[in-house]
Structures are given as C-alpha cells and as structure tokens.
Amino acid sequence: MSSHYEAPIRRPLIIGEKSYHDISVDVAAPIEGKANKLWWTAFTIALLAFLWGIGSITYTIGTGIGVWGLNKTVGWAWDITNFVWWVGIGHAGTLISAVLLLFRQKWRMGINRSAEAMTIFSVIQAGLFPVIHMGRVWNAHFVLPLPNQFGTLWTNFNSPLLWDVFAISTYLSVSLVFWWTGLLPDFAMLRDRAVRPFQKKIYSLLSFGWSGRAKDWQRFEEVSLVLAGLATPLVLSVHTIVSFDFATAIIPGWHTTIFPPYFVAGAVFSGFAMVNTLLIIMRKVSNLEAYITEQHIELMNIVIMITGSIVGCAYITELFIAWYSGVEYEQYAFLNRATGPYWWAYLLMMSCNVLSPQFMWFKKLRSSIMFSFIISIVVNIGMWFERFVIIVTSLHRDYLPSSWTMFSPTFVDIGIYVGTIGFFFVLFLLYARTFPVIAQAEVKSILKSSGEQFKKLRDGNHE
C-alpha cells in the first residue's frame, strides 16, 4: 500500500470503516430514499418565495423600473447589490474545485460537488439582476455583438459592463461543463445501481454513457487538471471585472484601484460562508457526516478567517487612502459612509465582516459546528451590507447637495431579492435529492490514503 502513503499527522478525511461499496451506498441513499417532511417544508417555503419573486419580476417588467425605490440620485441600489452578492457567493465553488485541485488539497473532494452546484445556482441568480434592470428585457440580446438592423452597430468593447457580460457567461458555462464532467462517473454509478426503469433511463441519459475505461480516466484527469488551470485565473478575473464596473467610474468611493483584489477576497469570503451554511445542514440531513467531516468545516473556517481579514485590511486601506489622497470629495465619501445617515449599515458591515471572522482564531470556536453555522449566516449578511454600503452610500450624497437623498426599497425590491433566494434554494433542494452530492469516484480514490481505518492500519492504532 505504499502508493497510498499519507503522513500520520494528517487527520482522516473519511470517518469510519468504509469500503468502496459503502461510499456508493451512502452517496446514493438520499437519491434512492424518500424525501422527509423537513425537505418538503423547506422546498415549499423556497417555492413560495420563488413565486413571490416571479410576481415581483413580472410587475417590474410590466410597469417599469419605476416600481423600485430608485431615484435620480441613487440609480443603482438593491439590484446591483444583489447581483454582486450572488456573484460573490458563486466564487467559492470554482475556488474549491479548481484552486484546491491545483494545490492538491484532498479535502476538497468531500465538498467540491455541492460547492460547484452552489456556484452555478448563485450565478444564475446574479445573472437575473442586470437583465431585469435593463427594463426592456426583450432587448437583452443587445448586449451580445450580433449583427443588427442599425447598419450593424456593435457593442462597446471599452465598457466594463460588456466585459462583465463576457466574464459572467464564460464563468457560468465553464463552471457548468467542469461540474458536469465530474458528474459523469457518479451519474454512471447511480445508473448502474438504479432498480426502477425510469431512474435508470434518466441516469443513463445524464451519464452520457460513461463506462470507466482506463483511457477515459486518463483523459478525465487531464481534462480536470487543465480545466482547473483555466478556471483559476477565470474565477479571479470574474470578480475583478465586476469590480471594474465601479472602479472605472469616477464616483468618489468607487474610483479605487484596490477594488479588484478586495472584491475577489470578499467574494471568496462570502462564498465559503455560503458553502458552510449549506453543507452544515446537508451533512446532517443527508447523513454525510463521514465525508463532510468537522475538519472540513474547520478548514473552511480558516479560509473565512483569512479572507475576512484581507477584506478588513482593504476597508482600512480605503479609509487611509481617502485621507492621504487629499481629495476632499474622496474624503467626504468615506466620512459620510462611516458617520453619515447610513452609519448603521457601515457598522453592520464592519462587525459582520471584520470582527466576526476573528473568532475563528480560537480552535474551540472554529471546530464548533453550531458556532460555524452562526458565523456563516453573519458573514452572508455582512457581505450583502458591504455591497449596499459601497453602492448606495457613494451615490446618495453626490456633488450637488440639493440632490442629496436617501434610498428606501419598495416591496418589489424586497420581493425580487427574496425571490432569488427562493429560486436558489429550490434549485439546491432539488439538486440534493437527485444528484450525487459527493464526488464519490474521487472520494474512493483517496479512501486508502485518507480513510480512517486505512490510516489506523498503516500507522498503528494511536488511540
């Protein structure tokens, strides 16, 4: 078993006496079993929220953007806040599957499938907002460089908003094929286990006829590696380009060169928090505690702590540079952010994003499941407020004091936001009952090196 050596100091990633077959059984169990009451309750709530969202979107499209709380000073508010929030959440999946693959971090295998699913579902939510904000959504294809009746007037490639179109669509589609390629062997496992003919048919279709030949696996691994290599700069580019939407503007508070790295760190921060929120529930409900272990949660907490601290440094750097620049407009933008009428939003952002992750320095706290869950929710709230603070406080007091105003959302703003949360959970709950939520083929490949009983056999029983 020399090929499966792993240092004894490493804690096992698969708990208990599992065989290859046990892994198949455990991963297939949530799909082959029946949904319980809890699932149906959660699904109903999510579906209702989603329907409310559809209603609000229909109302917006039918009547116009005027139904939102926007005014002539604050022309961007909840829509773009939600957009950036969802895109940010969508960064953890590819980070886990791509960056951690390049760094050969084996712990990614228990969580990458769900993190990638979360990425895809949240990027779908993000994509909704710019489209709805266009007002005339039936003209949404105008963002693509398509020949048209205006003597072929092309799109403006100098605009960061167009870069965003390319970045987000590339990100969504590449994440999707990355996810699906990894799913093929797991769908094949479900197909070969399926008893009911309908299930067999569906999983045969989804598995694309995967047979597991040695050559297929060789290509599969190479494709995964190259996709990870491509997705790593891609994931960093996406939030960089999202930050360009603001950084290339001349609004004080937005026109900041620190935005790209600061936004990327914030995105990873919020994404990992959302992964923690979802997986802490899923490992319990779907009985996957042997694969998504306490160590996984702890490692994600460390990433949250580090990225949260980077975000904290960025906040303070912004304040320093505003003062140091000597530009009074820039100075006022930040003074107003922290002490103006939106001080409470700033305080929420600071305490949720900078203070709360610092608790993770304590091993006792970061290995507590309940505490991790609470912090993950706090971080999600904090990161929403970060985008709100950046967007609304920079706009609401512009160069002309007579046009200073406040922003308050209407029920439509709230409805669309809640609707996307509902839509996200509808997708995720359906996924949890029909897809292999753990990359079982990959987990099997590390069973002998990182499985608990194999480690004990190899290292001698230490306990």
Next chain:
Amino acid sequence: MSNKVIQAMYNDDDILMDAVKDVRAANHHIEEIYTPFPVHGLDKAMGLKGTRIAITAFIYGCIGFVFSIWMMDYMMIKDWPQDIGGKPSFTFIQNMPAFVPIMFEMTVFFAAHLMVITFYMRSKLWPFKKAENPDPRTTDDMFVMEVSVDENESELISFLEKTGTVEIKVTEKQ
C-alpha cells in the same frame, strides 16, 4: 482470429495493479480495464500512451485569443469606429488595453469548451450513448481486466486465477 476475451474481476485496486504488471510481464494482451475511480499509475502500468488533450486545449486557447483580437478589431476599429466619452477608437493599438479582459475571457472560453467537446468525442460520451462497461459493479467497487484470448484459453485462465481475481468470465466481444 476470435474476438474472445477473458474478463477477470478484482475487488481491490492494489491487487489489480499487481495483476496488470504480471499479465504484461507474461506477454498477454490487455484489451481494456474498467475501474470505478481513477487508479493512479494504471495507465502507465498498462502501457497506455499519455493523452494529448492538454495540447489541444492550448491550441484552442490560441484560436480563441486570435479570434477575440480579430473580432474586436473588426467591430470597434474597422467596421464602425466611434468616439465614446472622448476616447476615439481609431487604432487598435491605442484601444488594446480596453480589449484585454475580453481577450482573456475568449481564450478561456475557447480552450475550456473545445477541450471538453474533444474529450467527449474522443471518449464517446454524449447523451443517449449506451454505456459499455461489462458489469454494473464496475462503477461501484469492481475492477475488470479484459484479456484477449489467443487459443490459450485454459492456460490463461489458470494464470489469471493466480493474480488474485475474484471472478472470471469468458465472453465474445462484438
């Protein structure tokens, strides 16, 4: 020549690896191996050549890069140059910095998608494709080695039995 193959089943990847080495050393021809997960080093032990799919990804990426340059040069500089916000787009080189993000995105887009399509075509994976693994257990916990038979059936069976196999089947391959 007959299309007869012997399917030797194994229930452990380490035993399979040793078996592959033994079978190759005894100069028998391994037709195919089906495994439930990637067994590291199996391709080398079987004598498979390395895959060239990463090279294709590089070529596709180059195509995407060149395509994005051509596209933006044609649309923004040649076909309909505009003066947007006092920043006229009359030469490619002056506008180039603004084109970098999309050059990058298109490079990644082409490389990733065309490579995955190449993989699916080469490994014959697409919707409605019928799976070809000889036993449903090979996606769960069984490893199957197919060895071609060349008028030495009984000798080969007794040889394979000594390699730690748990099941042996002789079948006709289409």
